[in-house]
Amino acid sequence: MIQFNLQRFIKLARWTLTVDKKYHIKSFFQNLVIFTLVFVFFTSITFTVSQQAANYLPCSITAIVAFAVTFVLGSSFMFYSMSGKHDMQRLLMLPASNLEKYLMRYASWIILLPIQLAAFFAADLIQYVFGLAVGHEQVKLVTSAVIEFCQSDMPLSYRMNFVWLFVWLHSLYAVGATFFRFRKNNWIATSLVVIVVGMLLSAIAGHWQNVNMFWWNNHDYFNQLFLILVVVNFRLSYRFFCRAQVIGKFVNA
Incomplete structure (x- = not known):
């Protein structure tokens, strides 16, 4: 029989957020570094070296592909944040039904989307400020390029x-x-x-x-x-x- 208790599920969610805290922080900085390097390279470094107009298209494609990959592969990350057998054994012994455990582990990957979105906006702001600092005449936010790309x-x-x-x-x-x-x-x-x-x-x-x-x-x-x-x-x-x-x-x- 499938059992689901909301109060028990909330307690399980709190435990999961505590266990996954380091993983979420690590994911944020990984995405921030990747987005920043890609954005700065195509929008500012390319302009500084070759004096050509910055190409925001690769930036928008990189962002869209990154979010698409995170969504498609996201469900496979249900257990990535659990470090070793110790956390697995704790999951087995938690006073919760299998449905509650499954829903919580599945929901754990969804947090990666707002984390990735926050890293994207932070990297976008960094490339914008960097572009102004190096004298980029056509500097703009990658967010606007993504919106333009999606308006097909x-x-x-x-x-x-x-x-x-x-x-x-x-x-x-x-x-x-x-x-x-x-x-x-x-x-x-x-x-x-x-x-x-x-x-x-x-x-x-x-x-x-x-x-x-x-x-x-x-x-x-x-x-x-x-x-x-x-x-x-x-x-x-x-x-x-x-x-x-x-x-x-x-x-x-």
Whole structure:
């Protein structure tokens, strides 16, 4: 029987935030350094060396790709912040249901998005100030370049298709995070599986081009199909998590 208690879940959330504090701080500074180096290089250093207009397009593409990768792979980071077997054993022994533990560990990766967003804005401000300091005549915020890049002419229905595709891939990495027994490099194994399956499906789909165009152009069917697949994947991920909980309690008994 699935059990969920809000007060118990809040206590579990507080414990998780305490355990993950160092990991979140580390993630912020990693993103800050990467964004700052990329932004400063393309907006100021390139201008200083070659006297060419700063190219904000690579900066906006880097930011968008970084957020997309974080979202797609995010579910595979459910257990990254847990340092070793000690934290795993503590997770097993916490007075909470499997559903509460799973939801909390899954929710732990979501915090990475605002952390990455904060690092992005901080790096954007740094490159702006640096650009003014070196005499950049066309300095502007990368945020405005990202907004301009996202204002494409692609129809909303096709954008939603891509969103559902990313959500489906995200759910696959959620399966991999629990199937591969919480290994920190589970995203690598999951990526290999996704690539192999994708190659097989592409080979098969090559003989069914009319069917492919039907699914891609009929957006309601496309979205419904991926919604079903996402639900199935998260259900599998939760079942694998419960299985690992049972095995872990048996081994540590």
